Amino acid sequence: MANRPPLEFHVPEPPARPGQSASFSHLVVPEAGLVRRPDALASAAEMRDLPFELIRVLDGEGRAVGPWDPHLAPEFLRRGLRAMLLTRVFDDRLFRVHRQGKTSFYMKSTGEEAIGAAQSLVLEPQDMCFPTYRVMSWLHARGYPLVDMVHQIFSNARDPLRGRQLPILFSARDYGFYSLSGNLGTRYGHAVGWAMASAYRQTDSLALAYTGEGSTAEGDFHESLTFASVYRAPAILCITNNQWAISSFAGLAGTRDSTFAARAIGYGLPGLRVDGNDFLAVASATRWAAERARANKGATLIEFFTYRAAGHSTSDDPTRYRPGDEAEHWPLGDPIERLKQHLIALDEWDEDRHAALTSELEAEVRAALREGEAIGTLGRSKPPLSEMFEGVFAEPDWRLIEQRVEAGA
């Protein structure tokens, strides 16, 4: 005992903080196309190598390469591009709207648009996604009305959520988008329950769950994986590893010497690690997992490796905790740019069409905003006060009835 070095208390830190030079040298970014693609119905025990690879399809020249190339039709790719671009345009615009004091809160998906968009388009209408606030491209890909988003963000009289919920915490059942909430991690298990119900009722509705990499630390993540494994739930369990959780780097979620995808191994699930800024890789991995789930082989865990290019929300300034130019050093590029280059390389797109599409989407967003503002921004219009007392239960009890009277609603 006397000869031992003393114990050391270790507190991890990210590679760089403000004032230091941004660095992603700790990340190994393999070439596109190299990772093997096992049969989607193979045993999970035969895939324990995959969580330590990085599935990439788009190479540096915008070509789709390797066994994970999903061979998507150009039309499909253009729909994806549109959804991603719309998400970006909408986010930028609404972020400014918040700065103007027209609502209380906003969050952007900048740099992560490929994930929700590709998955939304690959999966089927009956499938249900259990979102985080960072996958709004799912809704944009499925054509959710922009003006309804705006009404919700303004909590105005037309708000589909009746003024009860924080901006962007949407619920859109008809668009396969489960009710969001501000607390992290809790809906992962709902997805598993939903998937089990699908199997029990044979409704063929897969569940797709999202969590941020930071939120994987919640106990709910583990309990969800356990249930998914035990009951072979037809679910796709996604981790969007965007490197940051507010000011905390991904290393704080406990994957030193490992990966988030590798969590799958201990549950006997396949774990895929996928370039989340590569629309084709996202689509392909999702399709593989969906095929597996629909064939009653159970759940797949997918880590999407991506980068949160903007701040966490309207409440923070990322230059206070990470180098200001970090985004520029991110080695996996921008998902919109990469899909655009691919389409151009395929000769299915060009800069002019891109510029035209951008203007078109900006106009759409402006029009939706105008319509929303005409009803009213936060505090200038709201649903009837009676809505505060509705929906607590299926039917209000005497307390709500009395209080509604007391509140003059």
Added chain:
Amino acid sequence: MANRPPLEFHVPEPPARPGQSASFSHLVVPEAGLVRRPDALASAAEMRDLPFELIRVLDGEGRAVGPWDPHLAPEFLRRGLRAMLLTRVFDDRLFRVHRQGKTSFYMKSTGEEAIGAAQSLVLEPQDMCFPTYRVMSWLHARGYPLVDMVHQIFSNARDPLRGRQLPILFSARDYGFYSLSGNLGTRYGHAVGWAMASAYRQTDSLALAYTGEGSTAEGDFHESLTFASVYRAPAILCITNNQWAISSFAGLAGTRDSTFAARAIGYGLPGLRVDGNDFLAVASATRWAAERARANKGATLIEFFTYRAAGHSTSDDPTRYRPGDEAEHWPLGDPIERLKQHLIALDEWDEDRHAALTSELEAEVRAALREGEAIGTLGRSKPPLSEMFEGVFAEPDWRLIEQRVEAGA
């Protein structure tokens, strides 16, 4: 969609239920001595194979073989044997005492005595174990007074826990035994916090945490592993996989196509899978993990593969949910018998000494029981009523003072 087979709802079942013939044919039991023993300070990333092996030292002839042989002195082995035997004798006796109505509850460790005993002896006095109710051999190995156990089990006037706690949910700080409680899983994270405190204060007190395999499903298990990984806590995190959690088989905790030890991989921790009925293997793995922890390389996850040979507690009858003769088919034998044979093979023990030891321990237990019964069994003696109101806070507030008067204490 039309051509797909319908989704199937899968509910797992153990290989055999009462009336069926007991079977462990699904278990692969490798020969002793085959698993490699990496350097204890090596990187966890280089050990991803270990969780799928089974570390065994004692072979079928009672010989210690292979790189994990800890080369323990015969005296050490005899101390281990004594602790295990004492645990068994004490359990059998106290179980009968419960049947006589002298206490409210009891739980046995039968078949799992090697784990607590070996770890208790390998670790140092300043180390702290965060027990489950199934590792009482830890206390027996460290010489905790039997009569104090008996007083606690009777909740009598001499109960060191002042009548406040269910039988066997001991607390014994001086014996490195943290406060037990009836709720599962919650102390795993205390062990990690304790270990972090050790590192911060340089107290050189490792933390050893236990959980049953069933209880690994709790979110606390995952959060504990996450913290252990992030802060490189000097902790040894153990799973006693005794195949059953009351009536539920180990498969219900989510390791189909995997192992409990393999959970380590996703956190970048070493994961060892160890024959829990092999005293030498337990001691050796523990020593390895302790060396690693004391060298500031962080935590190790160890799955002890064992079998709960008795019922869950005094409240259940295991023949209602598993074949009555299942224990006889258990392929890893009885830990006491195996260590005894090893000592005999070493010519350090014989049947006569074993019989003498057994009688000696029976006499010790009987004497302790007599002493405890002289004070009083449950309901016939209890600590002063004022003890009900003490220890809620460091100092009672007016509520407790008033209520104590009201209760006439």
Added chain:
Amino acid sequence: MRELNMVKAINDALDVMLAVDPDVLIFGQDVGYFGGVFRATDGLQARHGQKRCFDTPIAESGIIATAIGMGAQGLRPVPEIQFADYILPAFDQLVSEAARLRYRSGGEFWAPITVRSPYGGGIFGGQTHSQSPEAIFAHITGLKTVIPSTPYDAKGLLIAAIECDDPVIYLEPKRLYNGPFDGHHDRQLATWAGHPGARVPEGRYTVPLGKAAIVRPGDDVTVLAYGTMVHVALAAVEETGIDAEVVDLRSIVPLDIETIVASANKTGRCVIVHEASRFGGFGGELSSLIQERCFYGLEVPIERVAGWDTPYPHAFEWDYFPGPGRVASALRRVMEND
């Protein structure tokens, strides 16, 4: 009519609902093959199949999360938590998710789940097998909380809870499973045999949520109780000979405010009894509601008889448990202070 004890009545309710509604699923730790540690699901897996009644991992938060996800798709899950003390790991799922889903989603999703759990003391279960957590649920907007006191009510309330589209916490007073325990632990224990509340019809029937039962009409003092304490209160009333009106709340959310106010206005005296520790317990809410609504009719202070403000202590079971002696003293006090 046949008589059932409370466990069997609960089992019967589950059996009926599995038979009539294919959307009902039952799951929890040891509830499948084994039939539950208190036998409440005994035989259900054998009768209805493994997919209708099955075991779960030891993960209370996961159990409730699973139930919510199933409920959101249209099932009516009836998860069991083995002891109410072990609901706590699932508290966040119940509060932040089950209770809020309908409200926050503008009515798009909701959680029609019924969480069954044995609660309460009197069984020498020590700290973590004896607690009464109803007060923390009563405070949560969006949750209903139901507590039966007889086999008849247990079945009817459970069916009503399962059919209800809101999340319901259904707490089973485990001390009543086998008999109407009145707190006299040192006397011969009564079974349910011969008790009127043990007459349990076959098939489906409901006892509505939010309707209290006046289990003993009286004029002098109102006693509010639920679960085991209903029987303790009745014993205390009997022994004091005081003409008390004993009200069994049956569900604390929704609360039958009308019955409570009518009784308190009639008697002008009130004793509230619960097992949970007193401070911050549900008795506080009951006492203030009565005080607010019947102030000018009250003759004496409303009394609360409850568990002490300590954890549940193993050796001191009967000192902690609010037995008929303590209730009787309170009854005498409110009658004395005339």
Added chain:
Amino acid sequence: MRELNMVKAINDALDVMLAVDPDVLIFGQDVGYFGGVFRATDGLQARHGQKRCFDTPIAESGIIATAIGMGAQGLRPVPEIQFADYILPAFDQLVSEAARLRYRSGGEFWAPITVRSPYGGGIFGGQTHSQSPEAIFAHITGLKTVIPSTPYDAKGLLIAAIECDDPVIYLEPKRLYNGPFDGHHDRQLATWAGHPGARVPEGRYTVPLGKAAIVRPGDDVTVLAYGTMVHVALAAVEETGIDAEVVDLRSIVPLDIETIVASANKTGRCVIVHEASRFGGFGGELSSLIQERCFYGLEVPIERVAGWDTPYPHAFEWDYFPGPGRVASALRRVMEND
């Protein structure tokens, strides 16, 4: 003397404790390098080092478990939970472990931890950034719950909490961080500048747990409040011109029963104000205690002004929030009903 706002006063308390006691550790989500989403730990890591003030994974249960394990060995951890709404995943650790450790271990282990968390509404934070969970903690035997209303108290109470050997839930009324918000959201907002409660001494001092403050003496009606509602109550009193005695409880466990009873006996009238939803809220306990102890001195029913029994609704922030208008009405009612 220097003036500090409430965040700075809290920061100062933490700074002082880090300096005087090497056993104090601060951790939580984003509290390290970043200094906390509300800046309460700003600069502490830079000043005291990464091992004294550091970030944690997003795992509230794990944060509290870690704190308990550290506390059991002898440290005094001060974990932060980013919003009180997110304490719920750690509820089991707080109740089943922190609150019970000393009792069940016969005094061998205890958890001298202080859990800091911003709570309460008025910031358009929607359902999960606005709730007031104090009632569920008040019911838990073995936990203390403290809520400051001024920078001076915030610092003194926090130091007392950290030095206390029991687990303390320290709830920070986030609406008061930057000023003594009185509920008049549509008027010019006051900062702490010039407020007597903003005069915060340097160094270590304590405000004892369990001592209420009479923030406005008066003879006609007792108003019990804590946190933001103290300032709302003061505004309402001011506006009605009623000679109310406003009592700031400062800690709800331990509760200063003497001050409460003395005031209620003096005034014979009582209004209780809290932000949390009414049913099962802490107001029920306060109301029953007063009713039990001051029954014969009460002139009119005790009133409770509280959040409605709905989840916290984003658009209806100011309809939900119990503002000075509602408190004033209650004051007028209790004075009218003469």
